[in-house]
Amino acid sequence: MDKHNIKNYDELLKKSRDIEWFWGEVSKEVVEWYKPYKKVLEWTPPWVKWFVGAKYNIVHDALDKHANSWRKNKVAYIFEGEPGDRRKLTYGELNIEVNKLANALKTLGVKKGDRVGIYMPMIPELPIAMLACAKIGAIHTVVFSGFSAIAFRERVNDCKVKVVITCDGFYRRNKIVPLKSMVEDALQDAPSVENVVVYKRTGGDIPWTPKRDHWWHELTQAQSSKCDTEMLDANDILYILYTSGTTGKPKGVIHAHGGYAVGTALTLKWVFDLKDEDIWWCAADIGWVTGHSYTVYGPLILGTTSVIYEGAPNYPGPDRWWEIVEKYRVTVLYTSPTSVRLFMRHGEAWPKKHDLSSLRLLGSVGEPINPEAWMWYYKNIGKERCQIMDTWWQTETGTFCISPLPLTPLKPGSATKPLPGFTAEVYNEEGKPISNAGGNLVMLTPWPGMFRGLYKDPKRYEDIYWSRFPNTYLAGDVARKDSDGFFWIQGRSDDVLNVSGHRIGNSEVESALVSNSKVAEAAVIGKPHEVKGESLTAFVVLKKGVEPSDELRAELREHVGKEIGKIARPDEIWFVSDVPKTRSGKIMRRVIKAKAVGEPIGDISTLANPEAVDEIGRAR
Numbered sequence: 240m241d242k243h244n245i246k247n248y249d250e251l252l253k254k255s256r257d258i259e260w261f262w263g264e265v266s267k268e269v270v271e272w273y274k275p276y277k278k279v280l281e282w283t284p285p286w287v288k289w290f291v292g293a294k295y296n297i298v299h300d301a302l303d304k305h306a307n308s309w310r311k312n313k314v315a316y317i318f319e320g321e322p323g324d325r326r327k328l329t330y331g332e333l334n335i336e337v338n339k340l341a342n343a344l345k346t347l348g349v350k351k352g353d354r355v356g357i358y359m360p361m362i363p364e365l366p367i368a369m370l371a372c373a374k375i376g377a378i379h380t381v382v383f384s385g386f387s388a389i390a391f392r393e394r395v396n397d398c399k400v401k402v403v404i405t406c407d408g409f410y411r412r413n414k415i416v417p418l419k420s421m422v423e424d425a426l427q428d429a430p431s432v433e434n435v436v437v438y439k440r441t442g443g444d445i446p447w448t449p450k451r452d453h454w455w456h457e458l459t460q461a462q463s464s465k466c467d468t469e470m471l472d473a474n475d476i477l478y479i480l481y482t483s484g485t486t487g488k489p490k491g492v493i494h495a496h497g498g499y500a501v502g503t504a505l506t507l508k509w510v511f512d513l514k515d516e517d518i519w520w521c522a523a524d525i526g527w528v529t530g531h532s533y534t535v536y537g538p539l540i541l542g543t544t545s546v547i548y549e550g551a552p553n554y555p556g557p558d559r560w561w562e563i564v565e566k567y568r569v570t571v572l573y574t575s576p577t578s579v580r581l582f583m584r585h586g587e588a589w590p591k592k593h594d595l596s597s598l599r600l601l602g603s604v605g606e607p608i609n610p611e612a613w614m615w616y617y618k619n620i621g622k623e624r625c626q627i628m629d630t631w632w633q634t635e636t637g638t639f640c641i642s643p644l645p646l647t648p649l650k651p652g653s654a655t656k657p658l659p660g661f662t663a664e665v666y667n668e669e670g671k672p673i674s675n676a677g678g679n680l681v682m683l684t685p686w687p688g689m690f691r692g693l694y695k696d697p698k699r700y701e702d703i704y705w706s707r708f709p710n711t712y713l714a715g716d717v718a719r720k721d722s723d724g725f726f727w728i729q730g731r732s733d734d735v736l737n738v739s740g741h742r743i744g745n746s747e748v749e750s751a752l753v754s755n756s757k758v759a760e761a762a763v764i765g766k767p768h769e770v771k772g773e774s775l776t777a778f779v780v781l782k783k784g785v786e787p788s789d790e791l792r793a794e795l796r797e798h799v800g801k802e803i804g805k806i807a808r809p810d811e812i813w814f815v816s817d818v819p820k821t822r823s824g825k826i827m828r829r830v831i832k833a834k835a836v837g838e839p840i841g842d843i844s845t846l847a848n849p850e851a852v853d854e855i856g857r858a859r
């Protein structure tokens with residue numbers, strides 16, 4: 240047990256019952272405040288403040304403290320580009336890059352509290368851009384580079400971004416994705432954006448708007464490599480990250496400097512037991528919360544060496560990841576069940592070609608890991624030596640909440656138990672804890688990495704997460720707690736789908752379809768899918784006079800790709816004359832889904848148009 244970061248688990252668990260005292264105590268292990276806090280926790284449900292009164296900036300712990308220590312020459316990021324180019328950046332080098340960009344942002348007038356939109360692929364300049372914003376107290380909002388120009392614009396306009404940071408393009412399956420062209424489209428209608436900083440990744444011609452656009456290398460060239468880190472309040476906003484909800488409008492989840500720093504660093508230290516000699520690879524894209532918390536902030540605070548890989552997992556061959564693990568001697572790999580299932584489909588011969596003996600621990604996130612994928616991962620990647628940490632958490636929670644530790648027992652398929660300092664429960668509809676039956680996954684007490692609200696929408700924050708049960712966080716997941724207290728997450732309880740570990744709202748895709756001039760109405764459901772977990776199926780009612788055709792199907796798929804991004808393109812589109820609705824006009828997705836996958840449809844007496852159900856059945 241001595242080899243683990245957590246020395247005395249039972250004692251830690253006991254101490255953690257007093258959450259305020261506990262988080263104050265353990266925070267000392269990972270953060271250094273500029274000025275100490277007066278109070279650990281201020282909880283006026285549903286509003287929370289952690290480390291009240293402390294002066295702080297997350298960049299101090301993520302960068303400044305390492306750049307002034309022996310870790311200055313330790314590698315922070317190992318980067319592998321899809322074409323095979325490689326770079327290593329030490330903490331000292333990373334610090335210089337961040338300082339230069341931070342100074343450059345200041346010359347563009349970026350100040351504390353301003354929003355900076357970052358639309359970048361998996362290259363080291365993405366964390367550099369995030370850290371440069373945080374350093375000067377600006378709020379970053381990173382948009383996943385797989386999202387479309389329209390989706391980017393929607394987010395930019397929602398939080399009134401002042402400066403955009405992007406790159407000319409990036410590599411994906413040996414093609415160049417023209418990101419700057421997409422930015423150009425997006426900014427056709429984004430009046431708040433004053434300047435655009437463009438990093439040159441691929442070279443080649445790109446659209447350019449003089450005065451507004453600046454090359455990263457030109458802008459930073461003359462800047463000083465020193466820049467003071469802004470002394471903020473520990474509860475100042477660090478970032479906004481948009482995530483899908485049950486309406487067509489994404490939610491801007493807010494995280495703050497102090498609590499998030501404590502939460503990300505400690506949960507990572509506990510669950511993956513990171514030590515200075517580890518090579519950590521969180522393979523998620525930084526555009527999602529997993530990358531924010533566990534490629535950028537958590538590992539940097541711990542002074543870890545992390546891998547960043549730019550490209551597709553199976554390019555040029557299905558062993559690209561295993562080649563990377565072998566080459567850099569990765570010790571801990573953290574990925575999603577959907578990626579495991581993708582590799583599983585390619586077969587075990589691919590990982591066998593490589594020496595994976597450096598691995599000591601594996602991780603999983605994004606959806607429940609099914610037994611086949613668990614076994615395959617355990618046998619073929621971990622060689623039956625590495626345990627699998629199945630971590631449950633969300634964009635809103637900011638950090639792992641329910642997860643095993645390398646020293647606690649596992650039950651494959653279960654995220655096991657709440658971590659020390661977290662109090663998860665399963666509630667029935669009356670708000671009573673239940674065991675051995677599906678119910679609402681809730682959190683009874685606040686935790687440091689939790690979100691601080693939805694950007695400019697306090698009411699939506701209160702309604703969605705805090706109105707169902709008093710003073711209790713509703714996660715929106717269905718879970719079961721077994722007799723041993725292990726949690727089994729069963730999926731979303733709301734109208735949100737989980738496609739390849741990514742949250743997509745049914746209504747988001749429906750809105751995208753309906754925005755096509757040929758579509759009158761659309762209903763979108765998820766069907767079980769071997770690799771993606773869920774695949775999108777759309778039932779579309781066309782406008783009068785429009786003829787259904789395969790060409791139109793392809794056109795609508797592309798249309799959704801343009802509106803949201805490729806991940807949201809439906810796998811199947813069926814043309815129907817009507818979709819089942821209640822008398823008040825609400826689309827009955829539950830009935831559509833049951834009919835489409837061949838399950839009992841239950842009570843349909845409230846339907847205004849029961850005949851529409853038969854048509855769905857015929858479309859199966």
Ligand code: PRX
Nearest residue numbers: 604605606607629630631632633634728742
């Ligand atoms: O349904 C749960 C599922 O992913 C949702 C959160 O999605 P997002 O905010 O995009 O963050 C994903 C990465 C943290 C949850 O509500 N989920 C996440 N982890 C697990 C999971 N479902 C089961 N097991 C998990 N380990």
